[in-house]
Amino acid sequence: MNILENRILKEGKIINGDVVKVDSFLNHQLDIKFLDKLAEIIKDYFKNKDINKILTIESSGIALATLVSQKFGGINVVFAKKKKTLNISNDIYSSKVSSFTTKKDYEVFVSKEYLNENDNILIIDDFLSEGNALKGLIDISNKANSKIYGISVAVEKGYLNGGKIIRDMGYDLLSLAIIKSIKDGRFTFYD
């Protein structure tokens, strides 16, 4: 059992049967010392790859992406945004995403200035459910002709098909904890 699985067992909460809430350390309150340990594990796994940019998505991926960046010497992080604001130019790569949590569609986008064919990308996110957010980030990376060198998420819901979809696409996916089942309010994990 690794440090993340332990932490989920200790603090993870289950809402409506399958919404996993780990907001005491991962996506509302951020335990920076703990996330830094996760970043170290991610760096160790991808250490032989010539990664020069991190791509994530607002908001919950940003802290982990920041810490992983430091392990790679402080490479730039780009976070995909979820809606248009006045601050963003029209010169964007975008992709439509269906949210597992909110059941709504939204658009994610990255300015063309910040993603291109010279980028060797590591994609980081907090959760992998049905893989929709990751598919959006992959789509954007492909549109930019960036090379995806790896993908890492903190928590994969192994009882949903997102992980299988991403692995079947051929990507090197590191999930730090893979939940096998949630039964009677208890978590079990895949090894």
Place this chain on the structure above:
Amino acid sequence: MNILENRILKEGKIINGDVVKVDSFLNHQLDIKFLDKLAEIIKDYFKNKDINKILTIESSGIALATLVSQKFGGINVVFAKKKKTLNISNDIYSSKVSSFTTKKDYEVFVSKEYLNENDNILIIDDFLSEGNALKGLIDISNKANSKIYGISVAVEKGYLNGGKIIRDMGYDLLSLAIIKSIKDGRFTFYD
């Protein structure tokens, strides 16, 4: 002229006369090595205060808050959220905020679990315009009986009244760059 002012002069763009766009390093692409230097300046300014938690707001404050946390030994970061999702309980402190950028009202909230009377808070954000987001975070902190030990933003628009409002409320506000004016597409700064 400090490092942030220099960077704004070099890369800052002006949209619609007064929207300052610094998304090459601060709020879309994140230059982690550079933000780490800003975090060091913030830590140095507040080093004698017994700060034990960082409060910020999604999304653009999270990376800087993460790096500032590390300078304080990895204290917890809490980021206020901007809308309710299934993942959030109803047990929240909330405050209404008017966005300077989008001209829309939205609600910010923090789960009651993650903010209380034992928290000595440093509030971090990327931008200070009319002070609405900061006022929301201050309101939430007060509702939680947390103590606000300081506030720091990267860029203050000195030609708007947000900085004056926050300082007049008695808070110790550190703005790393204060834009005095934007005229003919050029920035000037207050010392």
